[in-house]
Amino acid sequence: MKVFHPESNESDLPQIFLEIQENSLLSPFSALIKDFIQDFSQTILTNKAMRSYPDLISLAYWFRKSNITQLSSEFDDRNKGRTILPRGVILHFAPSNITTLFVYSWFISLLMGNSNIIRVSSKANITQDILLDIIINLLRKDEYLPIRKRQCILTYNYDSEITKLLSSYCDTRVIWGGDNTIKEIRKIEVPPHATEMVFSDKFSYSILSAPAIIELEKEKLIQLVENFYNDAYWFNQRGCSSPKAIVWIGSKDEVSQAQSVFWRALNKTVIKNEKHSVSPISIMQQFSALCFYATKNNVISVTNEYGFLPKRVAISNLTEDLKENHIGEGIFLELTFSSLEEANNLFHYKDQTLTVFGFEKDELSLIIKKLNKRGIDRIVPIGQALSFTYVWDGVNLMDNFTREIFIGV
Amino acid sequence: MNTLFDLNSFPYSLNRVEKQKSMVDGLKKLTTHHKDNCHEYSSIITKIYNFDLESEKIEDIPFLPVSLFKQMELKSVNDNAVIKTLLSSGTSSQLRSKIYLDSYTSSLQQKTLFNNIQPIVGSNRLPMIIIDNKNAVKDRATFNARGAGILGFSIFGRDHFYLLDDQMQVDWDGLSVFLEKHKNEKILLFGFTYVIWKYLYQESNNKNMKIDFGDSILIHGGGWKNFLAEEVKKSTFNITLKDKLGIVKIVNYYGMIEQVGSIFFECEKGYFHTPNYADLLIRDPITFEVLPNRVKGIIQVFSLLPYSYPGHSLITEDLGEIIGEDDCQCGNKGKYFNVIGRLPSAEIRGCSDTQR
Numbered sequence: 001m002k003v004f005h006p007e008s009n010e011s012d013l014p015q016i017f018l019e020i021q022e023n024s025l026l027s028p029f030s031a032l033i034k035d036f037i038q039d040f041s042q043t044i045l046t047n048k049a050m051r052s053y054p055d056l057i058s059l060a061y062w063f064r065k066s067n068i069t070q071l072s073s074e075f076d077d078r079n080k081g082r083t084i085l086p087r088g089v090i091l092h093f094a095p096s097n098i099t100t101l102f103v104y105s106w107f108i109s110l111l112m113g114n115s116n117i118i119r120v121s122s123k124a125n126i127t128q129d130i131l132l133d134i135i136i137n138l139l140r141k142d143e144y145l146p147i148r149k150r151q152c153i154l155t156y157n158y159d160s161e162i163t164k165l166l167s168s169y170c171d172t173r174v175i176w177g178g179d180n181t182i183k184e185i186r187k188i189e190v191p192p193h194a195t196e197m198v199f200s201d202k203f204s205y206s207i208l209s210a211p212a213i214i215e216l217e218k219e220k221l222i223q224l225v226e227n228f229y230n231d232a233y234w235f236n237q238r239g240c241s242s243p244k245a246i247v248w249i250g251s252k253d254e255v256s257q258a259q260s261v262f263w264r265a266l267n268k269t270v271i272k273n274e275k276h277s278v279s280p281i282s283i284m285q286q287f288s289a290l291c292f293y294a295t296k297n298n299v300i301s302v303t304n305e306y307g308f309l310p311k312r313v314a315i316s317n318l319t320e321d322l323k324e325n326h327i328g329e330g331i332f333l334e335l336t337f338s339s340l341e342e343a344n345n346l347f348h349y350k351d352q353t354l355t356v357f358g359f360e361k362d363e364l365s366l367i368i369k370k371l372n373k374r375g376i377d378r379i380v381p382i383g384q385a386l387s388f389t390y391v392w393d394g395v396n397l398m399d400n401f402t403r404e405i406f407i408g409v
Numbered sequence: 410m411n412t413l414f415d416l417n418s419f420p421y422s423l424n425r426v427e428k429q430k431s432m433v434d435g436l437k438k439l440t441t442h443h444k445d446n447c448h449e450y451s452s453i454i455t456k457i458y459n460f461d462l463e464s465e466k467i468e469d470i471p472f473l474p475v476s477l478f479k480q481m482e483l484k485s486v487n488d489n490a491v492i493k494t495l496l497s498s499g500t501s502s503q504l505r506s507k508i509y510l511d512s513y514t515s516s517l518q519q520k521t522l523f524n525n526i527q528p529i530v531g532s533n534r535l536p537m538i539i540i541d542n543k544n545a546v547k548d549r550a551t552f553n554a555r556g557a558g559i560l561g562f563s564i565f566g567r568d569h570f571y572l573l574d575d576q577m578q579v580d581w582d583g584l585s586v587f588l589e590k591h592k593n594e595k596i597l598l599f600g601f602t603y604v605i606w607k608y609l610y611q612e613s614n615n616k617n618m619k620i621d622f623g624d625s626i627l628i629h630g631g632g633w634k635n636f637l638a639e640e641v642k643k644s645t646f647n648i649t650l651k652d653k654l655g656i657v658k659i660v661n662y663y664g665m666i667e668q669v670g671s672i673f674f675e676c677e678k679g680y681f682h683t684p685n686y687a688d689l690l691i692r693d694p695i696t697f698e699v700l701p702n703r704v705k706g707i708i709q710v711f712s713l714l715p716y717s718y719p720g721h722s723l724i725t726e727d728l729g730e731i732i733g734e735d736d737c738q739c740g741n742k743g744k745y746f747n748v749i750g751r752l753p754s755a756e757i758r759g760c761s762d763t764q765r
Contacts, residue, residue, distance in 0.1 A: 279753070280752050280753075281726070281752045281753060281754060283695055283697075284474060284476065284724075284752065287697075288480065291453050291457065291473060291474060294453045294455075294457050295448075300456075304457045304458060306696045306697040306698070
C-alpha cells in the first residue's frame, strides 16, 4: 500500500476519504480546473526530455487548451437548457497495460467537477512515476488547493478489505479492465445509490482493402505502414485497441499481392524501430505463443522468421481460443474475405476497434447497422487505434461522470 | 544410440567425432517418433519448421520452448502408459509444466542418473542427508521439481536423514545423532541451492552454530534463479559452505524438469559438462542463430531420453556460454559450459493487475 497523495499512511485513509466526500463539489469546466489541466499539459509539452515518451506527449496534447475548449463547447451544446452537475466522488481502478489511461479517466472526471480517488497500477513503471511526479507537484501549488484536497492517489496489491473501504465512499466506481479484475472488484459492493462503469477485455482488428493497398504509391504506403506500426507496436500490442488480427478484403490474388507489398514495407519499418528495443523474454514468449497457435486446427501456417519481425498466423476462421490466447508481441492473425459484408460475422461484444484502410464511410456504416451481435465500439483510420476519445467502448465519459437534475418548475 | 547408451561406461567418454553422428541420429529418430505420436508436436513442426529430415546437423533438430509445457499437455504415449507426472515448481496460481513419463522413460532416467553420478559418489551407497523436509516428497504419483530431485538422488544414498523439519528449521539434535553414527564414514548431502542457503546456512549463521560434516560431498542444484535478489555468487556459496559447514566437496548441477536425463554435473574445474547422451547449443536470444564458443546466449538442451513426451530438444530461458568441447582440463570429454542466469522476467499481460 502506498499513498502518493495526500502524503499519509494507510491508517489516515478513512479520514482523508471522509473529507473528500464532505467537500463541496466543483463545477463542470470551472476556470480553476481548466487552468490546472492546461498547466499539466504545458509542463509536459514544453519539456524536451518528454520527447522520448510519445504516449506522454499524446496525453498532454489531448489535454491542450484548444481541445479542452472544444470539449467545453461540445458539453455546452449537448446540455443546452439542462442542469448538469458532477456525480460526486469517483473511484477509478486504472488498467496496468496502458499507463496513461488513468490520467484520461481522472482528468475527464475532474473536468466534470468531481472529486477523485484513483488506484493506479502497483507494477513498477517509469511513465507512471513521471506522471505522478508532475501531477503531485502541480497539486502542491497554492492556487490549486481546492483541487488538491479533493483527490487521493494510491496503490495497493489487490486486497478486498481496502477495496471495500474505497468503494464505500464513492458515487461512481470505474474499472478499466481486465475481465478478472472486474469480476473480483464486483464482488465488493458500492453504496446503493452509486453507479459503476466497467471496461472489460476487448479485441481489435485492422481491416485492409487489398485493391486499395495495391494501388498505393510508395510514399503513401510507407506512411500507412508507419501508422500501422504505431497502432500495433505501442504498448507492445497489449492495448484493447491494438490490432491483433488483420482482415483482408479482396480476391485471392489481390490479397496475395497486397500482403506481399504490405508486409515487405512493414518489416522495414519494424527493423528500423525495433532493432534496439526488443527484449529476449519477449521473443521467447512470442515463440511459445506461435507454437501454441500452431497446434490449433484452424491455424493454417505460422511464419518462421526468427527475430523481432512481425509474425503472421494465417487462420481459416477466428475462434475464441485464438483471441483469448493472444499475447501481443508482434503476432498478427490473418484472414481473408472477398467482401466487407462477409467479414461482418466475425464481430461480437468483445470486439472494440476496427482500424481501416481503403473503405468509404457508407460501406462501413452498413456493416455496423448489420451487426447481428453487439460489437464494435469504434471505427477509425489506421494510425488512430490508440487515440483516446471521450466516448469509449460505447460509453460517453462526460455523460457518465455527471448527472442531470430535472427541474420541472 | 547404442554407444551413447552404454550405461556401464564413463559418462564423459566420447569426443565430438565419436558422439555427434549417433547423437543426431538418435535425436532425429525421436523427432520422427514424436511427430508420429504427438499430434500437437506434429502440428508445430509442420507449420513452423521446414523439417529437413536429411540434415545431419544438430542445430536443425526442431526445438520447443520449455514454457510450452506450462500451456499444453504434450505426450507421445497413451494416457494409460503414463506412470509418473512431473511438475515444475511454482505456486498454485502460476502455470506449471507437466511432464509425462512412461515406465520406459522413467527407468531410463534412473539408469542414466546412476551412470552420471557414479564418478562423484562412487558405486557404494553413502549415508545421506537430505537438506529439505519430508513433505517435499509426499505425493508419489505427482512430483514437483523438488520431490523428483530428492527421490531421484536418494536412491544413491542410505540411512536417509531429512535435515529440516516441517517449519523448514534445522533438526540440530537429529543431525548430531546422524553425524555421530556415521563418524568415520563419507557422507553424501543433497539439496536445492536456495534451500541450503536460506535454511541451513542462514540459520547456522544466525545461531552461530559451527558444524563439521566431516568427509562429505554436497550435490546441489535447482538454480541460482531464486537468488537474483540476494546475488550470492557461486564462489561465495562454495567458500562459505566449506568454511562454515566443513563440507569437503561441493558439486553443482544444472538441469530442468522439462528434460529428463539432462543433469549436467560440475567438474572439478567448475564447469558443467554434457554427458554422452545429452548435448547443448547456445543461441542468440533474438534471432535464435547458433552462437560460437565463449559467446553468451540462450541455452538449448538435447537429450536422448525423452520418449514419452517431446522433450528431446528444448530451448530454455537460461543464459549461458559454452567454453569448449573435449578439452576441459578436468579430463572429461564433451562440451563444458557456464550458466549465467535467467532471462530478465516477463512483463505483465492484459489489462489487469489481479493476483497472478
